[in-house]
Amino acid sequence: MTGNATFGDFWARSAASLIQGQGQPDAADRPAEAAAVAAALRRLLTVITRYLDDEVRWLNPEGLGPWSRALVQSRIAVQHAVAILAECPAAGREPPGGEGATARDLSDAAGTLQLARDLLQTHFTAGPRGSRTDRSDWAPVIASPQVSRALLGVLAAQARAAAARVSALLLPDGIADPPGRAALRRANPWLNAFDSAVRSAHFLDPVPDADLHLLEAVPVNAVAGRQAPTGAEQTAELAAGLISVAERVQRGARELAGRARWDPGMNAASMRQTAGACVVTSDSCEVILRSLADRAGELGQPELRDFLGQVAARAAAARRSWLAAARGWDQMATDAPGRMTPFAADALGMALWTGRLAYADPSWTPARGPSQQLRQPGSLAPDEAGLGTVIAAVHYASAAVMRLGEAGEQQIRVAAAAGRLYVPTRSLPEDYDVPRRMAKAPQSRVDTVLQAYSLAAEASVTSTLAVAAAAEVTGAPSRVLSAAARAAGNTRGGPLPQGLVMRLLMQQPDMQLIARANAGYGLRGLTASWLPGRDALPGPPLPARAADRGTGLEPQM
Amino acid sequence: MTDTAAGLLAQAADLPGLLDAAYEAFDHVLAAARAAEDGAGSLLPAFALAAAAAADGRDAVLCAPSMPASGRARPLPAPPLDTAEAAADYAASLALLLKTLLDRAAAGGAPADQAACANAAACAARIAELLAPPG
Numbered sequence: 302m303t304g305n306a307t308f309g310d311f312w313a314r315s316a317a318s319l320i321q322g323q324g325q326p327d328a329a330d331r332p333a334e335a336a337a338v339a340a341a342l343r344r345l346l347t348v349i350t351r352y353l354d355d356e357v358r359w360l361n362p363e364g365l366g367p368w369s370r371a372l373v374q375s376r377i378a379v380q381h382a383v384a385i386l387a388e389c390p391a392a393g394r395e396p397p398g399g400e401g402a403t404a405r406d407l408s409d410a411a412g413t414l415q416l417a418r419d420l421l422q423t424h425f426t427a428g429p430r431g432s433r434t435d436r437s438d439w440a441p442v443i444a445s446p447q448v449s450r451a452l453l454g455v456l457a458a459q460a461r462a463a464a465a466r467v468s469a470l471l472l473p474d475g476i477a478d479p480p481g482r483a484a485l486r487r488a489n490p491w492l493n494a495f496d497s498a499v500r501s502a503h504f505l506d507p508v509p510d511a512d513l514h515l516l517e518a519v520p521v522n523a524v525a526g527r528q529a530p531t532g533a534e535q536t537a538e539l540a541a542g543l544i545s546v547a548e549r550v551q552r553g554a555r556e557l558a559g560r561a562r563w564d565p566g567m568n569a570a571s572m573r574q575t576a577g578a579c580v581v582t583s584d585s586c587e588v589i590l591r592s593l594a595d596r597a598g599e600l601g602q603p604e605l606r607d608f609l610g611q612v613a614a615r616a617a618a619a620r621r622s623w624l625a626a627a628r629g630w631d632q633m634a635t636d637a638p639g640r641m642t643p644f645a646a647d648a649l650g651m652a653l654w655t656g657r658l659a660y661a662d663p664s665w666t667p668a669r670g671p672s673q674q675l676r677q678p679g680s681l682a683p684d685e686a687g688l689g690t691v692i693a694a695v696h697y698a699s700a701a702v703m704r705l706g707e708a709g710e711q712q713i714r715v716a717a718a719a720g721r722l723y724v725p726t727r728s729l730p731e732d733y734d735v736p737r738r739m740a741k742a743p744q745s746r747v748d749t750v751l752q753a754y755s756l757a758a759e760a761s762v763t764s765t766l767a768v769a770a771a772a773e774v775t776g777a778p779s780r781v782l783s784a785a786a787r788a789a790g791n792t793r794g795g796p797l798p799q800g801l802v803m804r805l806l807m808q809q810p811d812m813q814l815i816a817r818a819n820a821g822y823g824l825r826g827l828t829a830s831w832l833p834g835r836d837a838l839p840g841p842p843l844p845a846r847a848a849d850r851g852t853g854l855e856p857q858m
Numbered sequence: 859m860t861d862t863a864a865g866l867l868a869q870a871a872d873l874p875g876l877l878d879a880a881y882e883a884f885d886h887v888l889a890a891a892r893a894a895e896d897g898a899g900s901l902l903p904a905f906a907l908a909a910a911a912a913a914d915g916r917d918a919v920l921c922a923p924s925m926p927a928s929g930r931a932r933p934l935p936a937p938p939l940d941t942a943e944a945a946a947d948y949a950a951s952l953a954l955l956l957k958t959l960l961d962r963a964a965a966g967g968a969p970a971d972q973a974a975c976a977n978a979a980a981c982a983a984r985i986a987e988l989l990a991p992p993g
Binding site for chain 1: 901910
């Protein structure tokens with residue numbers, strides 16, 4: 302989605318290392334290579350052990366569910382296998398003539414699986430005694446039970462594939478087992494035990510495909526460098542640029558509130574520019590959504606047209622709320638006026654990318670320019686896939702604005718508590734006798750600004766949820782944002798927007814749209830009770846990425 | 859009412875007087891931009907960011923040591939502007955005047971006054987850049 306490497310990229314490579322050589326017995330692998338294979342398998346299992354150790358925290362000793370039991374059993378099985386392989390006297394020695402295919406594939410699988418774990422670890426900071434602190438919005442997603450279960454399933458699938466490769470070496474060949482092969486023969490059942498434990502848990506409490514897709518989508522925690530649009534970008538490039546800058550803004554916003562007590566970057570200039578950027582971004586999002594609504598109509602989808610019109614109205618409401626928040630800073634200042642921070646510049650950059658997507662002029666800026674002509678709907682989204690691409694970009698931008706609303710409210714609260722908010726003395730009533738140019742902000746004025754930010758934050762949440770619903774309906778790739786918010790238990794960004802989605806959808810009832818949105822939000826079945834006299838909806842599957850790919854966890858009955 | 863805001867600036871006889879008038883002028887631009895936002899249509903982005911720059915410029919003026927400490931607000935009457943374009947023209951022309959006078963003030967005086975005037979002039983330039991008519 303964002304161009305960053307994902308967990309799925311590495312996992313796929315690791316799995317391919319093990320699967321590609323299956324069913325191709327390699328004579329060179331057999332007795333002479335057994336020790337090298339044992340060493341490579343041990344490396345793979347050592348990596349898996351690290352993953353399992355990461356996951357121990359979700360063990361619940363008071364009520365072991367199937368997945369907690371599976372984790373305990375998995376750790377025991379892998380520990381046994383590693384111990385057996387460690388006893389192999391030749392383990393670790395490279396055989397004469399180098400590794401054979403099986404040992405090489407197992408080593409490659411171990412290496413890429415370790416890289417995948419390193420990728421997950423970029424979302425955490427190591428603390429004392431094995432604790433870890435979240436460094437990104439993806440951290441709680443990775444730590445969620447949904448993703449943890451999917452991860453355990455992935456590891457079991459790796460163990461199963463490794464066991465299959467090892468089994469090929471254990472075919473009876475009429476000679477006594479050399480040490481390496483004896484160790485493999487003893488270790489292999491433990492790999493199968495690991496796999497069985499996870500299969501049992503999956504049978505009792507299946508891992509949905511969506512959770513596996515979410516795990517696959519976890520990106521490396523790195524932000525692309527600042528990039529300004531050149532004016533030569535096509536729509537898809539503008540959408541990608543907008544997503545990139547929106548991610549950068551979201552990441553920056555995460556740190557703001559904690560620093561507001563002391564950070565010179567928490568200053569009136571930056572707050573004003575950021576609020577202004579949110580006005581402009583929300584405004585352009587509305588423009589884009591209205592264009593997409595028109596395009597949906599042109600593509601013969603009147604229900605989607607009306608739906609997107611409703612979503613655009615939410616973006617307009619967010620814009621109005623942000624205008625009120627921005628006006629709150631007209632008569633408010635900070636202890637030092639300061640300069641616009643790089644973070645505020647990023648927020649303005651997001652406004653610029655959003656405007657470039659909304660307007661036809663490739664050199665558009667927020668200034669009163671020569672052309673404010675809107676982009677033609679057909680050029681914005683040439684086809685249905687194009688609708689999803691642009692909606693995804695709007696989704697990311699809306700989510701960033703939402704995060705700025707939450708962060709801004711917290712920043713103001715913290716700065717006010719620290720006595721950092723001031724007002725121009727001239728803006729105070731005559732009876733204030735302050736012989737200075739600036740005075741401490743009266744509580745009433747602080748409250749007014751806080752309330753405006755609170756409303757802006759709420760309107761931005763509503764707008765983002767509406768865009769998220771549009772992403773579900775159109776199968777936009779940004780659906781992963783909603784799934785991540787749900788997994789992380791984000792109470793403002795993801796969960797069950799029943800009232801809103803239902804209101805949006807039922808203004809123009811279209812059963813297929815409702816069913817698809819419901820499926821995306823886990824609301825299946827709700828609609829039946831909401832609509833008296835209607836049967837439960839059939840709930841066609843969402844257009845799924847990699848829909849025909851199995852989880853590797855399907856129980857084999 | 860352009861003359862009133864511009865008149866205050868023109869009447870300033872010294873640096874404190876100029877800073878005092880500049881404060882009122884930035885505040886006036888801010889009010890004009892905010893008043894125009896609701897019906898601004900495609901000019902909304904320009905007005906929203908110009909308003910932020912106007913507030914920044916006003917705060918920058920307040921940082922100048924020569925700014926009188928005990929002044930009181932002298933709200934200027936809102937100009938009769940029928941359209942968003944007219945409001946933009948008005949604010950842009952006032953911002954250009956502010957920029958010219960503050961740039962001149964930034965060339966002399968105490969360093970802290972110079973810095974404050976330069977910062978305020980940059981804000982005025984930003985307003986003019988955002989709201990000046992095309993072409």
